[in-house]
Amino acid sequence: MADDQTTTQPTDQTTTTSATTTALGDGLAKATDPTTSPPASQDSKPSGPPEKYETWKLPDGYELDAGVSEEAAPLFKELGLSQDQAQKLVDLYSKHAIKSAEEHNAAGTKWWNDRQQAWRDELRNDPQVGKLVGSNGNFGPDSPLVQTVNRALDGLQNPKLAADFKEAMDSTGAGNNPAFVKVLYALASKVTEGTDYVVGGVPKGNSARPSPAAAMYPNLQSEADRR
Numbered sequence: 001m002a003d004d005q006t007t008t009q010p011t012d013q014t015t016t017t018s019a020t021t022t023a024l025g026d027g028l029a030k031a032t033d034p035t036t037s038p039p040a041s042q043d044s045k046p047s048g049p050p051e052k053y054e055t056w057k058l059p060d061g062y063e064l065d066a067g068v069s070e071e072a073a074p075l076f077k078e079l080g081l082s083q084d085q086a087q088k089l090v091d092l093y094s095k096h097a098i099k100s101a102e103e104h105n106a107a108g109t110k111w112w113n114d115r116q117q118a119w120r121d122e123l124r125n126d127p128q129v130g131k132l133v134g135s136n137g138n139f140g141p142d143s144p145l146v147q148t149v150n151r152a153l154d155g156l157q158n159p160k161l162a163a164d165f166k167e168a169m170d171s172t173g174a175g176n177n178p179a180f181v182k183v184l185y186a187l188a189s190k191v192t193e194g195t196d197y198v199v200g201g202v203p204k205g206n207s208a209r210p211s212p213a214a215a216m217y218p219n220l221q222s223e224a225d226r227r
Helices: 004-009 010-031 066-078 082-125 142-155 160-171 177-191 213-218
Strands: none
Touching: 010 213, 066 082, 142 160, 142 177
16 A cells, blocks of 8 residues: 555655646747737837927027927827827928028029129129239239229228228128229229328328219319309
């Protein structure tokens, strides 16, 4: 009878080993089964639209037009876009908007530079004004044209006004415009004709500078002449 009990009843060690082997085998089988997929992570599910979208991220130096932002937010919410999903659309929009603006600015700059160069070439090729270039072939400080205009501006005896006038010519490009330059030189020639000026607007010599009206209309009789 003692032998029968030993044969039919398993030991604790056998039971533990059998259970452990069965659990590991079952787990390994499930882990390697290609038809078994892990449960979807809750974090991978896109969240819905927020109550209010946060400020959109844009490249440094740029900001989204307020009107675009106000119109886009309700549309994003209607489409059910999360903050991250909506930001991707903003990134796409800003990328192409910035590229378009840069191309437009480059085209405008090229047009401006080309026009200024065309005006300078026209002045140099002008049969009259073209003879008034300086030693380097440009209208530099030693150019008779520039010297004549500077003498006329010095004659105003108002350095700030003269400086503001020169700055306006540079910023607007008028200083290269052939029509403007020709008229300015013609007036400056009449105003400074027969008079030499030194820096500061102080005339030297005995020749009197004509009045602006007399310079522009040399044949106009004065009130005394008409009497």
